[in-house]
Amino acid sequence: MNLKGRDFINLEDFTKEELHELIDLAAELKAKIKNGEQIDICKNKTLLMYFEKPSLRTRLSFETGINKLGGSALFITKAEIDPGKRESIEDTARVMSKFVDALTIRTFAHSDVEKFAKWSSVPVINALTDKSHPCQIMADILTIKEYFNDVKGKKLAYVGDGNNVLHSLLIGCSMFGINIAVATPEGYEAPEDAVALAKKFAGETGSKVEIFRDAKDAVKGANVIYTDTWTSMGQEDEANIRRIVFRNYQVNDDLVALADKNHIVMHCLPAHKGEEIDADTFEKYAEPLFNQAENRRYAQMAVMAAIM
Numbered sequence: 001m002n003l004k005g006r007d008f009i010n011l012e013d014f015t016k017e018e019l020h021e022l023i024d025l026a027a028e029l030k031a032k033i034k035n036g037e038q039i040d041i042c043k044n045k046t047l048l049m050y051f052e053k054p055s056l057r058t059r060l061s062f063e064t065g066i067n068k069l070g071g072s073a074l075f076i077t078k079a080e081i082d083p084g085k086r087e088s089i090e091d092t093a094r095v096m097s098k099f100v101d102a103l104t105i106r107t108f109a110h111s112d113v114e115k116f117a118k119w120s121s122v123p124v125i126n127a128l129t130d131k132s133h134p135c136q137i138m139a140d141i142l143t144i145k146e147y148f149n150d151v152k153g154k155k156l157a158y159v160g161d162g163n164n165v166l167h168s169l170l171i172g173c174s175m176f177g178i179n180i181a182v183a184t185p186e187g188y189e190a191p192e193d194a195v196a197l198a199k200k201f202a203g204e205t206g207s208k209v210e211i212f213r214d215a216k217d218a219v220k221g222a223n224v225i226y227t228d229t230w231t232s233m234g235q236e237d238e239a240n241i242r243r244i245v246f247r248n249y250q251v252n253d254d255l256v257a258l259a260d261k262n263h264i265v266m267h268c269l270p271a272h273k274g275e276e277i278d279a280d281t282f283e284k285y286a287e288p289l290f291n292q293a294e295n296r297r298y299a300q301m302a303v304m305a306a307i308m
């Protein structure tokens with residue numbers, strides 16, 4: 001696998017084989033870190049992180065991840081450089097490229113990350129846009145692999161908002177042969193382009209993509225019950241209405257009881273307990289939930305090691 005210089009913006013930009021190799025590399029790097037081994041794949045390399053939205057996991061996992069690879073990170077926010085206002089994205093990206101070896105970008109508009117990639121001469125990693133969250137899903141696949149060994153043929157049920165995380169989950173699951181069942185309320189469905197792409201990949205990997213209205217229908221027999229916030233960053237004005245629309249889409253013990261007996265609950269976090277997930281249910285699955293968060297680091301270390 002030679003991915004040097006490639007951007008990591010959409011999962012579908014990579015072949016299934018390349019994504020499998022990245023997951024294997026992530027598991028290998030995790031084992032080495034747990035073993036206290038020194039890794040210097042990115043020695044003397046610098047990652048610049050530009051974030052327009054808040055972050056806990058993504059920032060910590062990228063920063064500690066590049067450090068563990070022997071490199072270093074710089075973090076910069078919109079308040080400092082305001083791309084598109086203070087200076088065009090075209091020029092910002094070209095300046096950044098003169099100083100660092102890769103960019104990790106979290107924006108509202110997906111097209112802004114694409115624009116950074118177009119004008120940057122160093123690789124660009126999508127750290128979440130309003131459309132997708134590919135790094136999250138790489139960590140999720142690694143997590144599912146750890147709990148179930150072989151991911152192919154397992155069933156993931158996603159309950160909640162048809163958002164950026166679901167977009168990437170549909171594509172990631174179908175590329176890895178994981179059956180995905182989705183339940184969303186009317187008006188908040190999974191993005192159509194992601195469903196179409198997922199169906200194409202599912203045809204190639206022999207997996208299923210199922211779309212439901214009722215959360216119970218999606219969760220039946222699932223090995224992974226996955227949810228995300230009802231209100232994503234940037235949608236705060238809709239929070240009250242969303243609390244009403246999504247009230248039947250909470251992951252709780254009653255819903256989880258319909259899953260396969262061999263199951264885990266996942267959430268990209270941050271969680272809003274009492275909304276998309278019940279607080280007691282959350283605690284019962286704290287182990288996989290926080291392993292999932294930790295795996296962000298190893299998944300992204302694999303991506304950085306491969307492209308930088």
Ligand code: CP
Nearest residue numbers: 055056057058268269
């Ligand atoms: N899951 C995730 O991306 O978390 P942060 O927004 O805290 O980075």
Ligand code: NVA
Nearest residue numbers: 163165232233268269
């Ligand atoms: N859907 C959420 C994911 C946060 C990691 C958001 O975009 O805010």
